[in-house]
Amino acid sequence: MLKDRVTIGLAIGLLADAVKLAFNYLCFKLNFTDVVFWQIVAGTALSRADIFTPLGLLVGALADIIVTSILGSVFIYLIYLTGKESLYLKGIGFGMLMWINFFVIVQGLLVHEKIPPTPSGLLVTFAAHFLFGLALAFFAQLLTANFGEKQERKPQPQVFQAKMRFRKAIKPEKLK
Template sequence: MIYFKDKYSLGIIVSIFANFIRNIFTYICYYFNISQYLARQIAAATFLPQTKVNSFLGIIIGTFADYGVAISLGVIIIYLLYLTGTAYPLLKGISMGLLYWLLLFGMMLRFGLSEINPTDLNTNIVFLINHILLGVLIAWLANMYGKKILKNN
């Protein structure tokens, strides 16, 4: 089994994997018209006009922004697990996923951070599940691959 020696790097790596899995869920919901947007589209609209989010540069910028948010969540979850212990990691992941959903997807979008501000019920529910899933996956992967470094001696 692979174990990490550095907490910050662990946060980055598990977040990349967790976000990849989460994006599969998002693409499925988008493909079946359950959600109106992808995470990378909303992220790209933070930096670009809405008309450019599906351009090549929009896809690149949106993907990096989306993964940047996931990595920041992952690093926070790693240090939360390190400081509070690894008991109930999924509960801690859910709570941090909800916090990011409330702050980033809820408040920041409503204050105009992105030119895309979903208001339909389905998209909002998909992104609620999306953020919870991301938090759970990060916490689970961190607990699985970071047992040695998450022990606070």
């Protein structure tokens, strides 16, 4: 079982991203959207001509994978701080927050001219981020045994304990 929160977060971010990308690709193949996420992500940094090239897809893929893995770690820490109650609701809320941030704000500011959004395309991104949030919660629950519980503090090294005893022994009022 994974024990490090950052590693768990990276893993659940990648797994949830796979769910999101699979849904996006299915919608792309069914002609509900004209582009895949990697092209939209590439549009934040590349010209319109480069977005649809293999290297443009690679740039978009790298950016998407890095961002979603980091978001997985952010989600794990959110659950660690707030608890595991209503886990799936928190996952959906997190996914919706990411949709607003990345596809409404960022796409509106940076990608709108390069890839004009369509109503069906925006609905696909909405549904994909809904699934992303659910997948974050599902994989977080699956990959952790004591999810959301604070771990016991590790005993401090002997040197640290000695410093603390020294500080307690010499109180500021004794130094006057």
